[in-house]
Amino acid sequence: MQEARELCFQNEINVLELPPSSLCFYRDWVAPNRPLIIKNALGHWRALSKWTNDYLRDQIGGKEVTVSVTPNGYADSVVGDRFVMPEERRMKFVDFLDIMRHPTRHSGVFYIQKQNSNFSEEFKELLSDAELHIPWVTDALGRWPDAVNMWMGDSRAVTSMHKDHYENIYCVVKGEKQFILHPPTDAPFIPYDWYLQGRYKEVGGKFDIISEPGEKVPWICIDPLSDLSSSHRLYKVVKPIVCTVRAGEMLYLPSLWFHHVRQSHACIAVNFWYDMDYDVKYNYFQFVSKLSQLWQLQHK
Amino acid sequence: MQEARELCFQNEINVLELPPSSLCFYRDWVAPNRPLIIKNALGHWRALSKWTNDYLRDQIGGKEVTVSVTPNGYADSVVGDRFVMPEERRMKFVDFLDIMRHPTRHSGVFYIQKQNSNFSEEFKELLSDAELHIPWVTDALGRWPDAVNMWMGDSRAVTSMHKDHYENIYCVVKGEKQFILHPPTDAPFIPYDWYLQGRYKEVGGKFDIISEPGEKVPWICIDPLSDLSSSHRLYKVVKPIVCTVRAGEMLYLPSLWFHHVRQSHACIAVNFWYDMDYDVKYNYFQFVSKLSQLWQLQHK
Numbered sequence: 284m285q286e287a288r289e290l291c292f293q294n295e296i297n298v299l300e301l302p303p304s305s306l307c308f309y310r311d312w313v314a315p316n317r318p319l320i321i322k323n324a325l326g327h328w329r330a331l332s333k334w335t336n337d338y339l340r341d342q343i344g345g346k347e348v349t350v351s352v353t354p355n356g357y358a359d360s361v362v363g364d365r366f367v368m369p370e371e372r373r374m375k376f377v378d379f380l381d382i383m384r385h386p387t388r389h390s391g392v393f394y395i396q397k398q399n400s401n402f403s404e405e406f407k408e409l410l411s412d413a414e415l416h417i418p419w420v421t422d423a424l425g426r427w428p429d430a431v432n433m434w435m436g437d438s439r440a441v442t443s444m445h446k447d448h449y450e451n452i453y454c455v456v457k458g459e460k461q462f463i464l465h466p467p468t469d470a471p472f473i474p475y476d477w478y479l480q481g482r483y484k485e486v487g488g489k490f491d492i493i494s495e496p497g498e499k500v501p502w503i504c505i506d507p508l509s510d511l512s513s514s515h516r517l518y519k520v521v522k523p524i525v526c527t528v529r530a531g532e533m534l535y536l537p538s539l540w541f542h543h544v545r546q547s548h549a550c551i552a553v554n555f556w557y558d559m560d561y562d563v564k565y566n567y568f569q570f571v572s573k574l575s576q577l578w579q580l581q582h583k
Numbered sequence: 584m585q586e587a588r589e590l591c592f593q594n595e596i597n598v599l600e601l602p603p604s605s606l607c608f609y610r611d612w613v614a615p616n617r618p619l620i621i622k623n624a625l626g627h628w629r630a631l632s633k634w635t636n637d638y639l640r641d642q643i644g645g646k647e648v649t650v651s652v653t654p655n656g657y658a659d660s661v662v663g664d665r666f667v668m669p670e671e672r673r674m675k676f677v678d679f680l681d682i683m684r685h686p687t688r689h690s691g692v693f694y695i696q697k698q699n700s701n702f703s704e705e706f707k708e709l710l711s712d713a714e715l716h717i718p719w720v721t722d723a724l725g726r727w728p729d730a731v732n733m734w735m736g737d738s739r740a741v742t743s744m745h746k747d748h749y750e751n752i753y754c755v756v757k758g759e760k761q762f763i764l765h766p767p768t769d770a771p772f773i774p775y776d777w778y779l780q781g782r783y784k785e786v787g788g789k790f791d792i793i794s795e796p797g798e799k800v801p802w803i804c805i806d807p808l809s810d811l812s813s814s815h816r817l818y819k820v821v822k823p824i825v826c827t828v829r830a831g832e833m834l835y836l837p838s839l840w841f842h843h844v845r846q847s848h849a850c851i852a853v854n855f856w857y858d859m860d861y862d863v864k865y866n867y868f869q870f871v872s873k874l875s876q877l878w879q880l881q882h883k
Contacts, residue, residue, distance in 0.1 A: 314860070562614065564863060
């Protein structure tokens with residue numbers, strides 16, 4: 284299984300100064316499953332200049348939105364023997380903005396991160412400041428995005444390491460995002476474990492973990508920020524690829540890439556999830572993953 | 584290793600009535616490594632109507648061309664413990680045409696198949712009847728072909744099962760070609776062996792095999808037309824995909840697909856070899872191939 288390490292990518296993310304043509308994007312980045320940062324791709328989004336706190340308060344201050352709340356910023360992550368999801372709280376957007384201004388006055392870490400196409404569902408009033416899809420990406424992939432999500436939150440909020448079955452176009456409008464990445468070919472060295480499900484619930488300023496119904500779920504049992512993880516028998520073999528995506532930049536995060544995400548305080552981003560092609564690359568990935576699972580089970 | 588069978592393709596070759604756009608060709612066929620027959624892609628080639636025997640005799644009858652000669656039609660194939668290459672004979676094209684007309688009057692099977700871009704090298708006078716590249720393929724792949732080859736020969740001539748590191752565009756001008764195909768994911772079930780090299784040499788109407796210098800070479804040790812092969816422990820697991828490509832049609836034969844080729848008598852074809860992208864698909868293929876070789880060695 285060590286041979287899988289030959290299947291590696293470069294250790295730096297390529298950067299383009301302008302968006303590529305649809306054909307080049309597909310051929311040079313999507314087909315080979317290579318991440319890419321694209322500058323100057325969002326120049327026509329009014330959001331880049333308009334989305335100040337005052338403007339957002341005027342436009343949607345009175346609207347109710349869904350906010351994820353956790354005691355420590357870790358939503359959808361492992362706590363002890365559980366996979367714990369955030370408390371989902373409905374609040375007026377103006378109240379969320381106030382919390383962003385004085386985060387320590389409140390119990391918990393607040394993050395708008397609901398991945399149910401919340402940009403087109405909950406933030407309709409802002410649609411014309413951005414786009415509902417990225418035309419040259421839609422053309423390249425031959426399909427529309429399945430979801431467009433809005434992200435805004437506390438600098439303590441962390442998205443734990445995971446992978447998605449989507450070609451992900453991540454557009455930063457304000458602040459910056461830090462990504463820690465591993466290519467799908469690192470799968471043999473990304474350890475998973477199975478966890479019962481739980482959910483945070485704040486009661487009187489303190490967070491409890493409440494059991495959620497359902498089977499055990501598999502989740503990655505390392506955290507790239509923890510010293511403990513960096514000495515993990517498997518994980519220490521691989522080297523993460525780290526990048527920062529700044530306001531006005533777009534990250535193409537290819538399908539099945541493992542990613543861990545943080546951001547600057549009150550960073551705003553919009554991402555587009557396009558369904559991936561389940562082609563021979565996917566079949567190969569499944570094959571390598573299954574081999575790795577068998578190997579990990581035998582060497583536990 | 585049985586899991587590799589999950590990595591399978593359809594059992595039939597898709598057919599398009601017209602050439603696709605460059606983007607669709609790359610996205611829907613090249614990137615997923617799926618073969619395709621395209622009808623009506625060569626309508627503008629004068630070759631389709633002009634390449635009669637009389638015309639060819641007029642244009643290039645006096646030219647010397649390179650012809651492969653074998654006793655039985657098998658060039659580049661296994662005979663006993665050797666990998667045997669054809670005798671390469673220089674002759675006037677008009678003499679080759681005469682042999683095509685009365686093949687049994689001559690000792691041996693004759694086939695124009697020299698894959699050194701012989702169309703652009705040895706058949707220059709015919710270039711304007713066809714093309715030096717396929718524009719929408721060149722656009723899709725972002726590169727020019729490395730080689731353009733001319734094929735014409737006896738119905739007994741066989742190209743034994745092998746694979747190439749090329750995206751192959753195979754255009755049939757006269758007659759028809761029969762392909763027996765296996766996707767790269769069948770690699771674990773395509774047995775290889777190592778052979779000393781030899782070459783046919785006709786001496787007084789009889790063919791000898793002469794040793795060629797060089798190391799042993801790996802070659803596929805089954806023949807899909809042989810009953811013996813169909814009961815081979817590994818090969819019997821997989822099912823070949825069979826197709827016929829007729830005059831005026833184009834086959835896109837993706838890189839790393841195993842292929843075995845026959846043709847109708849005096850069939851003429853021109854093929855374009857475009858270098859493949861050595862991307863993650865290739866890495867995965869190498870990984871699966873190496874695993875298979877280890878497995879085949881252990882279970883010999």
